[in-house]
Amino acid sequence: MASTLHDVARLAGVSIKTVSNVINDYPHIRPATREKVEQAIAETGYRPNRAARLLRSGRTGLISLVMPDLRNVYFAELADDVMTAAAAHGLSVLIEQIRADQGPAGELEVVEAAIQRGVDGVLYSVLALRDEDVAELRRAPVPLVLLGERIFGGPTDHVTMQNVEAARAATEHLIERGSTRIAALGAHEGEVIGSAGLRLRGYREALEAAGLPFDERLVPPGGTWFRSDGARLMRQILDSGVEFDAVFAFNDAVALGAMRVLQEAGLRVPHDVRIIGFDDLDETRYTMPTLSTIDPGRRLIAETAVEFLVERINAGEGGPAPREVEVPFRVVERESTAIG
């Protein structure tokens, strides 16, 4: 059985409060007493009971991270970044996964369940939530910070990447190198405020700015952004016979799936088709060829979001007005978009 303050106090011949004071560095303690207590602590192997501490302070030391499937490497890396940032604040992370097939209602349920778990706060990387669902979040009884999507004027803090600008930059990167028929892989039909919608917008903006036409046949909708989706969509385009000389994939996994299909079809990257992804996953440095991509500032997103959440937790009810932060992105040029 683990020892408690009582055991230590008995052994040291003082009250439990004095032991507590020693542990919490209360200033007014005679050196002799402190030493006695410290010896008793060492002797009993006392460790403070976390549950009791938390009960007293009303905290759990736990935050939830609600996000899509960990099998998606981007989110695994995000989870890693969040856990590292949380650990720096002494927090543990409870991960709750959203499945793509749940839809907005199911997704809100997961968030709800995460809150029910009894955590100090929730980080929420939106997957399918729509603008009109956001109001639901207002009722959350714990601090909530959104990651990764852009929802304007929401009731919560919000840390996001520059989806539109980055997608535009990726597309421009291809255009600058001479590509004019650029396929976009990963669009979701009808979606506007999700990553898919925003990246599609960036893509269209770049085309427009360059005076290039938008061709629906180059933007087949559908997919959950796994490698297999990239492969499927690429095959679909090849089979359709539509002409193209570059690919902007909405994430790296899709890009890699697509690249595989291109190579299988005898097309050379970047000679016949240039391709750029989005996310800057570790593995994009080791593929054949290496993949150009967008570094969306994932680590900074994680750190900022945890920072905000901790602030909100400490602030209690009040706190600053909802903040909206966009972290900077970077175009990472590698072999898959080289000229020639």
Added chain:
Amino acid sequence: MASTLHDVARLAGVSIKTVSNVINDYPHIRPATREKVEQAIAETGYRPNRAARLLRSGRTGLISLVMPDLRNVYFAELADDVMTAAAAHGLSVLIEQIRADQGPAGELEVVEAAIQRGVDGVLYSVLALRDEDVAELRRAPVPLVLLGERIFGGPTDHVTMQNVEAARAATEHLIERGSTRIAALGAHEGEVIGSAGLRLRGYREALEAAGLPFDERLVPPGGTWFRSDGARLMRQILDSGVEFDAVFAFNDAVALGAMRVLQEAGLRVPHDVRIIGFDDLDETRYTMPTLSTIDPGRRLIAETAVEFLVERINAGEGGPAPREVEVPFRVVERESTAIG
């Protein structure tokens, strides 16, 4: 402010204990009372306080999963499987990461910290722990189940893959196809009971059985099994000029890093060099060429481990003697080891 049993009790006009009884499905409650209480719970938005529960009863509905870096795709997929299995038992999973540079002492600290969090049990996927450290685990005050490594006669339940046998089968797979100079990537110098040591043993057994010599130059030590390690080790072998016609990588990430370097060097897979990995990651189906690998039975490992842990948690102090389970593996043949 979050509501408590007192608030609910006041609203429902009963004692707090009755509310507690309703929540914990105590059988003897009048339907009318139950309904009153449930309505009050809904009205107040009451959520049990985890810390108080833990303090009183020692249960939290939380288990820890201590494991290496999520960036390692194998572990991300394992975490997913564990979370799915845990959810089926109504448990939430707290993930704690071990860093490779922490060493055994740091690793035990993470396990210790995980226990301190106040969880009902711990799943522990060993990274650097050595045989002599295992004794430390005996003192764990909560049930603990080990995953993935083989440590004989430990004090805990243990669910593992057939590292030696699978590695041997992978090597034999290459030998059967005519390879005789097989490089092994991912060995850790001096390690014996970790995955690296066991897979190395399987490799050596296969060579021996086939009457092939063991050549140290084909087994460069070092690495944390990321893609970059595979690339580095492969480059090292190429630079050394030693002859080889096949590669057995100790995991898929290493295999993919190595494959990239081979192709860069103008070697064709499988024509010039055959290559097989280990883990059966999703992406091995989409690389160019597709990667032959070992399916180590990851999902079954996760399910079995959670099963064992739940049993131990419910059994309390006693329970069955420590169990040792090995799940079956499978050689997955793809393009990278084709003949010709």
Added chain:
DNA sequence: CACCAACTCTACAACGTTGTAACGATCCGG
């Protein structure tokens, strides 16, 4: 030397929950 301030320590009450023991009410068999 009286008195106030600072120092050192302690008793007690909470935090929110659940186990224990016990209460009155109801039901059943004889």
Added chain:
DNA sequence: CCGGATCGTTACAACGTTGTAGAGTTGGTG
């Protein structure tokens, strides 16, 4: 219709910790 068993509910204590209030001691000042 009485006595014991069961039902439905409650008061109280306890889990291990920390905040509050205050007691006793020491030291310095007028």
